[in-house]
Amino acid sequence: MSDITRTTERDSADTMETNGADTAERADAASVGIGDDSATGRSSTTTGETDERVLEEWREYEFEGDAKFAVEDLDVHYGDDHALNGVSIEIPKNSVTALIGPSGCGKSTFLRCLNRMNDRIKSARVDGSVRIDDEEIYQDGVNLVELRKRVGMVFQSPNPFPKSIRENIAYGPEKHGDIDTGLLARLLNRSDDAERDRLVERCLRDAALWEEVNDRLDDNALGLSGGQQQRLCIARCLSVDPEVILMDEPASALDPIATAKIEDLIDDLAEEYTVVIVTHNMQQAARISDQTAVFLTGGELVEYGDTDQVFEDPHSERVEDYITGKFG
Numbered sequence: 001m002s003d004i005t006r007t008t009e010r011d012s013a014d015t016m017e018t019n020g021a022d023t024a025e026r027a028d029a030a031s032v033g034i035g036d037d038s039a040t041g042r043s044s045t046t047t048g049e050t051d052e053r054v055l056e057e058w059r060e061y062e063f064e065g066d067a068k069f070a071v072e073d074l075d076v077h078y079g080d081d082h083a084l085n086g087v088s089i090e091i092p093k094n095s096v097t098a099l100i101g102p103s104g105c106g107k108s109t110f111l112r113c114l115n116r117m118n119d120r121i122k123s124a125r126v127d128g129s130v131r132i133d134d135e136e137i138y139q140d141g142v143n144l145v146e147l148r149k150r151v152g153m154v155f156q157s158p159n160p161f162p163k164s165i166r167e168n169i170a171y172g173p174e175k176h177g178d179i180d181t182g183l184l185a186r187l188l189n190r191s192d193d194a195e196r197d198r199l200v201e202r203c204l205r206d207a208a209l210w211e212e213v214n215d216r217l218d219d220n221a222l223g224l225s226g227g228q229q230q231r232l233c234i235a236r237c238l239s240v241d242p243e244v245i246l247m248d249e250p251a252s253a254l255d256p257i258a259t260a261k262i263e264d265l266i267d268d269l270a271e272e273y274t275v276v277i278v279t280h281n282m283q284q285a286a287r288i289s290d291q292t293a294v295f296l297t298g299g300e301l302v303e304y305g306d307t308d309q310v311f312e313d314p315h316s317e318r319v320e321d322y323i324t325g326k327f328g
């Protein structure tokens, strides 16, 4: 099946409920390639979002300082389904990068490529290159445990362990042997309990949760509110000293107050960490990110640049339509 046909089908599914008639017209025009203007990349018709040619310069983004990630020609297939299509992008250090785009366009897939989480999905095939600080992560011999310590991840639904708040934070460092609070260590009087307490406090403070929970560190984490649980998951992620924090719609299950706290926190985290966040909330992306990458149907990176530029003056007409709410 050709790309354009598939894109059109997806698009149809997205818009079916609201404007079925318009979609039929759009599908026809797209399938015969009407309105392709290769000089500008802009469509000469108003028939929709599928007949625009993406230009290289829409994705060129020059920034100061070092790139944390350099991604080249990244393709991901799930079986026959082409979920990510030739994505190349450089992501700057110590900043917030937002990934936006309609549902199913490959945002989560892309995020998972950054710490090889897609390795866990049987049907997934990843081609291309992802370098962190100039080190290729898609090569033999890469230690995935170390990689995922460096590149931590926070998911849409908070997923604390059904353990105490303290144990949630200490779990990673204990497991990796960075601190030892085990029975043998205690019997030999070499236990790092004080070290653990310092770590727990530091991570909870860095995740803006300490003030709310310091009097109940031994309570079960599942008793916390959703927003607190999500900050706990961020604290847990910080406990193994990551360099990068990937967040996949971290606030989409939270109320506005809890969301605002997460957004403030992300802003603070970017001073020390590289944050890459998927969000379907456009205002959120505009508020919290330094640069924005827009993915559209077909798993294509269509536009990437300074967040103000992408939101106020996008090059792509489809991106403009998406941002202004015409589809997606």
Ligand SMILES: Nc1ncnc2c1ncn2[C@@H]1O[C@H](COP(=O)(O)OP(=O)(O)O)[C@@H](O)[C@H]1O
Pocket: 078, 081, 083, 101, 102, 103, 104, 105, 106, 107, 108, 109, 110, 121, 123
């Ligand atoms: N584990 C998976 N197995 C098979 N297909 C998947 C899997 N995850 C995602 N996909 C497919 O890949 C495409 C991109 O999905 P995803 O990355 O989740 O998009 P987004 O996060 O932008 O909504 C979709 O067509 C989706 O159905």
Ligand SMILES: [Mg+2]
Pocket: 107, 108, 109, 248, 278
């Ligand atoms: Mg997703």
